[in-house]
Amino acid sequence: MSENVSNFFPGARDFQINHPTFIHVSPSSDAATLPFPDSYAGQKLKKxxxxxLEFIPLAKECMQDTRVAILSDVDTRIGDNExxxxxxxxxxPGVGKSALxxxxxxxxxxxxxxxxYFVFDRAKPTITxxxxxxxxxxxxxxxxxxAMGPYILKRIDDKTLDINTPNIGSLFTSLIIEPLLGLDGDGSTGVQPHQPVVVVVDAADECGGLEGARSDDRKALLKTLEQWHSELPKNFKVVVTSREEDDIKRRISPISTHIHISITTDEAxxxxxxxxxxxxGDIASAYSELPVGWAHETANYLARRAAGVFIWATTIANFIEAGEPQSQLEDIDTGLWLGGEEGSLYVLYANVLKISFKNLRGKQAEAFKTVVGAVIFAQRPFHNSEFTTISPVVTGSMLEYIRNGLRSVxxxxxTLRFVHQSFVDFLLSPECPGAFAIREPEQQHQLSSLCLxxxxxxLRFNICGLETSSLKNADVSNIETKVKAGIPSLLSYASCFVADHLRHTAFNERLMDGLRVVFKEKLLYWLETMSLLKEMNKAVPILRTVVDWISARDGxxxxxxxxxxxxxTAFTIPIIQxxxxxxxxxxxxxxxxSLIAKYFLPRFPRLLTLTKGKPSHWSPCVFVSEPSVKSEISAITFSRDEKLFASGSWDGTICIWDSxxxxxxxxxxxxxxxDRPSVTGLDFSPNGTHVVATYRYQGPVVWDIEGGKECFCLEHLRERRGAAPPNSKGWEVILSAVYSKxxxxxxxxxxYSVNGDSFHELYDQNRRCRVQxxxxxxxxxAHVLLDVSIPKGGSMPPADDHELLSLDAHFLASVTNENGGFGVLLKVWDLTDRPPRCVIEWQDNDVCLLHHPLAFxxxxxxxxxxxxxPEHAPIAHIWRVETCTLVGPAITLGPGIDLGSCRVLYSCGYNSLAIGVHGNTSTMLFDVTTGEVVYRGKEPAFIYSCSPSRHGRRIVLGYNDGTIRMWDYQCHTQVVPVTDYTTDNRPNIPKRSVSVFSPCSKMLAMNYGNEIKLRNTATGEAINPSHPIRTESDMLAFCGDGRYIASLTSRSRARDRVSVIDIWDANTGLNHRRLVVPHPRGGSAFPGPLFLSSSNNQLGIGAMILDV
Incomplete structure (x- = not known):
């Protein structure tokens, strides 16, 4: 060929053509010239x-030549870039915001x-x-x-942007802020807009559905609007329409220009x-016998009654259209309501319902509330067939009857959907007549029951009838058709939204039965369904809601x-795919x-089986989190409900995480x-909306979590190191801060120091501690609650961590070195008393303090x-602060532990405690009762901060490499309940503990002082707290069926030693029989093993056989 082949195929690369013969080359549109939405990259980004996503259509526009002044005002403000x-x-409500x-x-x-543009719809909170x-x-x-498309697509492809992230702020920044700043900024996109760029958001008050201001989604919306305002140039406009609700007014009013739609103007x-x-006029055109001018005269009359409320006018026009115009108008005009306040929507709605549903009672009333309740509280609109599934009284004809009666609204x-949210407000209000009033608890219970x-x-195995298990969901041919056929719309709804109804429903045993079936027997079938629906991101929140709902009712x-x-969480990726x-x-x-494996593996005996390497328990590390900018995690804390935790870094930043x-x-x-230094302490407000953060040597700051803003820094603190106490020339540093209950x-x-001339002199021996x-x-x-001197500690200066506030600031604990560094004085104040009272004062002159000596x-x-x-392993003393008593003897922590470790107390119920020692390279857990090490593990990095859970042995740890790890030691430890210990009433703890398993291995008996305790070996819980077996014992033995337990105690009697053998009923704790067996002369104090037979009522002790 004399002509270069690239001329025939412009844009082609890396091709080879051997012996070509070109008959004809037809020109086609170059792919590069396709509009971006139609290109391959555009279609990929669109997907x-x-x-x-489902989008709500816009409302009808305003009629021509109406709202002229308001629209002109909007144009002016959009064009104002200053x-x-x-x-x-x-x-x-009802003034026409959506039409505008x-x-x-x-x-x-x-x-x-x-x-x-975007429209929120309260009836579709999970869609809009x-x-x-x-x-x-x-x-x-x-x-x-x-030019923006490839930028966003690249972020998605390289996985630096997760479209499904629950962090809306991060998503907003990546999708909107960064692309728009590039568009307006350095010209890197090749596009420079020269006019306003506008987004219209309608009905922002309907974001979050019926939860409204309480909804996390509504909070996220307001926060992103604040980001838009603060981070984008002024030619990037957002027009928002909404009711003037408190949270919107508080967050949007200070940063926006307002246009108020008045109902009192002549224009309205x-x-x-x-x-x-x-x-x-349109209605009258269908009736030739209506009086001439009827439409004009009626419009003038009703316009006066509407009082500027457009939805009032729309509703009454719809009502008149639903029947013969004059009789409809007469019915509504003769109602008692019309003599009331002009423009009253609630009065209008009440009269419309009374006229449309005369004598509503019995099955009709039940069906009305069922259908209307579902319209209001369902997370997405129901289809006709779904309504008839809720209750047998909702038949097809009954549903048609209800729709006809509601035509005007x-x-x-x-889809059965109300025209305006004000009608929903009316139905839920006390002003709604009882026959029509909707009560949320009843409807939520009905929907919860429907879902379960x-x-x-x-729910069933292989619900969509997949022919092969070797393909990913996305690779199955006709997968959408299979999913639609296998998972009916109501099952899809129930699987995704059962928790949304359950959380608003009071506990009910019948619902519990349904939960046991769905979330135990059919759990894997439900996960199948969620995987095929592409809704696995909802699985964890649903399971968490279920756990919260059944809490303490079914362990x-x-x-x-x-x-x-x-x-x-462990297998999210394979389940999703x-x-x-x-x-x-x-x-x-x-x-x-794993309880899942134990329950389901026997049901699938032909599954792959691992012969080696299978762990016995879940890894104690639940997850690893990494902030986008890594810095040492210097503080960390759980929220009160433990659904969130906050982390503070050495660089001063704070992040909020899902726990x-x-x-x-x-x-x-x-x-x-x-230049604010590192975060040294964090505490959530009880409602979880704020965090108070303490910064090193600079005052605490209260943060609004929803808005991501500093609310204030506590007064009397300056932006430089230290602040003078009132009426003093000295300095003060706030070291920690916590919320009250x-x-x-x-x-x-x-x-603080009264006489210090510089900040560093706070570390002299004259400083004081106070609680404000x-x-x-x-x-x-408000006031200073407590002000105490800090005793001199010999050669050791007092440290910042020698005082500690408990949860909710109930107690303040303080320890100081005495007598030249050796000797410790502990004081604990009850801060709920006025004035605070010192409830514990304890001194030990033979010990010295460690770093981080206190932990509640x-x-x-x-x-x-x-x-x-000196030269000994660390010792832990445990106090029960409510009773001001020591819990058992001191526990030796070691040997070989890091003296600078974080030490925490794990509460595993009222009487079960473990001590966690989290060091630079390892973690050790000690049983508070026995002092034994019940867990030992390695740490991946140096631990900077920790926060234990209130329930179980979960802890979130912050590391010096900037990572955060959640650990759960529950499956790896079993601890013995603690016993109070005082100088006057010490428990008799034997030097040699004796324990024995029952023949079925389901029960463990162990002696503890003068008592035998029985425990469930699966749960560790006490079996006999209500019928304790009171006796000392050196030996224990169960009979073969586990009904009786024998205890042996050696005692001295005159010149002889004897063994006292008691036979106890394990179920009642009652003594069945007592035997006294003399020891042989010169024999052992303990004659030998103890055996108890249930078949022939004989007991063996050493070489002796006794009838019992």
Whole structure:
């Protein structure tokens, strides 16, 4: 060929053509010239961002020549690049905000200024979400400015951006902030917009559904709007419409320009008159016998009654249209309501319902509440067939009857949906007549029951009939068709939303029965369903909700579901990718002692079996979390409900994490003072909305978690090191701060020096400690609660960690060195007394203090004091602070532990305690009762901070390499209950402990002082707390059937030694028989092994056989 082949195939690369013969080459459009949305990259990005999302259509636009002044005002504010970039259109329910939003979108589109729009719908809280909003905006951004598409797609492909992350702030930054800043900034995208770029968000008050301001999604929306305002240039505008609700007003009002839709203006009345005249004119055109001018006269009359409320006018027009116009108007006009307040929606709604549903009672009333309740509380709209499944009274004809009666307040589409949220508000309000009033508890219970019954009946193995287990879900041919056929819409709904209804439902034993079936017997079938529905991200939150709901009512089911949580988090990836691999990969590799494995493996005997290397328990490390910017984790703490934890870093940043998955959900929060040193302490407010952070030598700061903002720094603290106490020339440093139990007060612990001339002189021997109370809402100082001197410690200066506030600031513990560094003085004050009272004062002159010498248990019930003697291993003393008593003898921690370790107390119930010693390279757990090491493990890095759970042996640890690990030692330790120890009443702890298993291995008997305790070997729980066996014992033996237990005690009697043998009923604790056996002359104090037979009532002791 004389011509270069590339001329025939422009843009092609890396090809080889041998012996070509070209007959004809037809030109085609170059792929590079395709619009980005139609290109391969565009379709790939569209699939990632908006596939599966459902969008609510805009409302009808305003009629022509209406709302002229407001629309002109909006145009002016959009074009003003000197003012704020957030425009808030607010007004009462029903004044026409959504119609305005629709009209604004249309006008912006015509002017080329529209970037995107989004409509929230309270009836679809799981569909119209903040995540969906910003994913929609990101796609429209890529379509409007094609240079943005490859940037966002690259972030998704290289996995630096997770579309499904629960951290909405991070998603918003990656999808919106960074691309838009690149668009406006350095020109790297090749695009420079020269006019406003506008996003319209309608009905922001409906974000979060009925939970409203309590919803995490609503909080995330407001936070991202604040980010938009603070981080984007002023030509990037957001127009938001909403009611003026408290949380929106608090967060949006200070950063936006407001447009209030008034109902009292002449323009509002004129616009409603035009609307009514148009609607009534259309109605009148179908009736030739109506009086001339009827539409005009009726419109003038009703416009006056509407009082500027558009939805009032819409509802009454719909009602008139539903029947013969004049009679409909007469019915509603003669109602008692019309003499009431003009424009009253609630009165209008009440009269519409009374006229439409005359004499509503019996099955009709039950069906009405069932259907309307489902419309209000369902997480997505129900189909007709789903309504009829809820209750047998809701038949097809009954549903049609209800729809006909609600014609004036519902959409006319196939989905039963109310036109306006104000009608829902009316139905839930006390002003709604009893026959129509909807009560949430009843409806939530009905929906919970519907979900559990549906799942119990329909969940099954291989629910979609997959022919092979070797393919990923995505690779199965016609997978969408198979899923739609195998998982009916109601089962899909129930599987995804059962927890949303359960959390609003009171405990009920019938529901518990349903939970046992679904989340135990059919757990794996449910996981199958969630995998095929691509909803596995909801599995962990659902299981957590179920655990919370059944808490303390069924211990076995609770532990099973907790094990299921470990199963899901451990095998998330294979479960997401392939439903069959729940059985092929996840189940066979579950640990032997996993409750999931024990329950399900026998049901699938043909599965792969591991012969070697299978762990017996779940790894104690639940997850590893890594902040985006690594710095030493200098502080860490759980929230009160332990669903979250907060971490503080050496660089001063704070992050909020999900405690079940380790995913970052908020932050990082960066202090406004850039040189603020490391975070040294953190504490959540009881409601979980705020965190008080203590910074090294600079005052505590209260953070708003939802907004990611500093609320205030406690007063009397300066932005330099130290602050003078009131009326003093000295210095003060607040070392820690915690919230009170009610969250209204913050307790701070500080050191100060009255006479110090510089900050460093705080470390002289004259400093004092005080506890101050601050108003948690304003940060103002209330008063000084406690002010005590810190005794001189010989050659050792007092340390920051020698005092400690307990949970909720109930107690303050303080330890000091005495007598030249040796000798320890402990004092504990009860801060709930006024004035605070010292309830514990204890001194030991033979020991000295360690680093981090104090630790309260997470529930605040116990206090650990760590000391040591010269050249000896550390010693732990445990106090029960409520009774001011020592718990057992001191425990030796060692040998070989790091003296600088973190020491914590794990509460495993009221009477079960373990001490955790978390060192530089290893962790050791000690049984507080026996002093034995019950767990030993290696640490991957140096531990900087720790926070134990209030329940069980979970702990979150922060490391010097910037990682965070959640550990769970529950499966790896069993501890013995503690006993109070005082100088006047010491328990008689034998030097030699005796224990024996029952023949069936389900029970363990052990002597403890003058008592025999029986324990369940599976759970470690005491079996006989209500019928204790009171006796000393040197030997124990069960009979063959476990019904009786024999104890032997050697005693001196005159010149002889005897063995006293008691036979006890293990079920009642009653003494069945007592035998006294003399020892042979010169014989052993203990004659030999003890055997008890249940078959022939004989007991063997050494070589002796006795009848019992």
């Amino acid at each position: 990632a961002l908006v596939e599966g 003012d704020t970039n957030l425009i808030w259109i607010k007004g009462f 939003a629709s009209t604004i979108v249309s006008r912006l589109r015509g002017q080329g200024q529209l970037l995107s 979400t903040t995540r969906a909003l910003w994913r929609c905006v990101a796609w429209d951004l890529a379509c409007l400015y094609p 009345s004129s616009d409603i008159r035009k609307y009514l005249e148009d609607r009534l 519902i959409d006319q589409g196939a 019954i549906t799942m119990s009946k329909q 076995d089911l609770t532990e099973f579901i907790r094990d299921a949580l470990r199963f899901v 392939s439903a069959p691999h729940i059985y092929l990969s996840a189940l066979p590799f579950a640990p032997e002692q 079940e998955t380790g995913i970052q959900v908020q932050g990082p929060f960066t202090p406004s003072v850039l 009610d969250g209204n007060t913050i307790f701070s612990r500080s050191h 109370l601050w108003d948690a809402g304003t940060g103002t100082l 248990s997470a529930d605040g019930s116990f206090l650990l004091v760590a000391t040591r003697k």
